Amino acid sequence: MERLLEWSLGVQRAIGFKTVLGVTYVANAARHGNYGFNSNEVPYGAEFLPQNQDPTTGTPLPDEYFVPYPGYSSISYHQWGDNSNYHSLQATLDRRFAHNLTFGIAYTWSKSLDDNRSTTYLPGSLTYGPSALNRANRLTADWVWSVPNVGEHLNNRSSRAVLDNWQVSGIASFISGGPYSASLGTTTGENITGGGDGARVIVTGNAVLPKGQRTFNRYFNTNVFALPAVGTIGNQWASSFYGPGVNDWDISLMKNIPIKERVSTQLRLDMFNAFNHTQFDSVNNSAVFDSATGKQVNTTFGQLNGDSGPRIIQVALRISF
Numbered sequence: 083m084e085r086l087l088e089w090s091l092g093v094q095r096a097i098g099f100k101t102v103l104g105v106t107y108v109a110n111a112a113r114h115g116n117y118g119f120n121s122n123e124v125p126y127g128a129e130f131l132p133q134n135q136d137p138t139t140g141t142p143l144p145d146e147y148f149v150p151y152p153g154y155s156s157i158s159y160h161q162w163g164d165n166s167n168y169h170s171l172q173a174t175l176d177r178r179f180a181h182n183l184t185f186g187i188a189y190t191w192s193k194s195l196d197d198n199r200s201t202t203y204l205p206g207s208l209t210y211g212p213s214a215l216n217r218a219n220r221l222t223a224d225w226v227w228s229v230p231n232v233g234e235h236l237n238n239r240s241s242r243a244v245l246d247n248w249q250v251s252g253i254a255s256f257i258s259g260g261p262y263s264a265s266l267g268t269t270t271g272e273n274i275t276g277g278g279d280g281a282r283v284i285v286t287g288n289a290v291l292p293k294g295q296r297t298f299n300r301y302f303n304t305n306v307f308a309l310p311a312v313g314t315i316g317n318q319w320a321s322s323f324y325g326p327g328v329n330d331w332d333i334s335l336m337k338n339i340p341i342k343e344r345v346s347t348q349l350r351l352d353m354f355n356a357f358n359h360t361q362f363d364s365v366n367n368s369a370v371f372d373s374a375t376g377k378q379v380n381t382t383f384g385q386l387n388g389d390s391g392p393r394i395i396q397v398a399l400r401i402s403f
Contacts, residue, residue: 099177107170166195188222217259231247264283266371
């Protein structure tokens with residue numbers, strides 16, 4: 083049965099100017115979590131054994147002939163044995179609304195790890211690594227600023243109507259990318275493992291490129307991935323690199339227009355991804371190898387191939403009464 087553990091320790095300190103600084107250590111862990119796998123998967127190498135070969139073709143018989151439970155194909159089975167943990171340092175800086183301004187800044191430095199278990203034969207100790215939710219750094223800031231009324235200092239009704247009652251608010255987010263691993267394919271669909279939980283690519287070095295060397299066509303080091311030999315299973319058990327992160331500004335500009343005591347109008351301009359910064363959100367991680375030469379032949383391997391869209395601007399008029 084799964085067991086959940088949570089613990090935290092934090093301190094807060096008022097630092098003046100109606101501002102509070104907080105620093106907190108937050109952690110949790112899950113033990114003996116539920117995971118599923120195919121209990122009728124043939125073992126590694128079973129398809130290469132002489133007794134499992136078709137004598138007329140010299141190729142392996144269908145797996146159904148020598149699965150652990152004859153007469154069945156895939157059997158979904160669940161066990162309690164997946165483990166995960168999360169550790170983080172969270173810092174916040176919050177200012178209560180005063181002198182027309184309120185803001186909040188939050189930074190989290192964290193690591194999330196789990197067994198990534200969905201395999202029949204590979205132990206969790208091999209597949210243990212960054213979870214799909216792992217984001218090493220997360221910085222967000224939000225603010226609301228009521229722009230000082232300039233028009234009220236001018237003895238002019240038109241100036242007050244144009245310059246007063248403006249407000250600017252927004253949220254800025256800067257978040258690290260998530261973990262990636264390279265998938266494995268061949269030009270001929272070659273059977274590498276002869277059964278089991280499938281093959282992984284061979285990782286020969288560090289796949290992470292320094293930020294200054296990353297390009298649109300080569301976001302990570304594609305040269306460190308190789309084709310495993312037939313009869314082996316490779317060595318990439320967990321993630322090898324991280325995908326693109328988030329650099330996003332959402333900004334709103336509002337003009338409040340009082341009409342009567344109980345009636346007011348607000349003209350609002352909302353900009354999502356206000357600076358139209360390209361937000362790449364996926365990368366081609368499909369390594370395809372030529373079965374004869376062992377050379378990687380996918381020309382778009384390592385190329386950024388998705389984004390979360392361009393800047394969006396919307397205008398709204400709201401009447402309150």
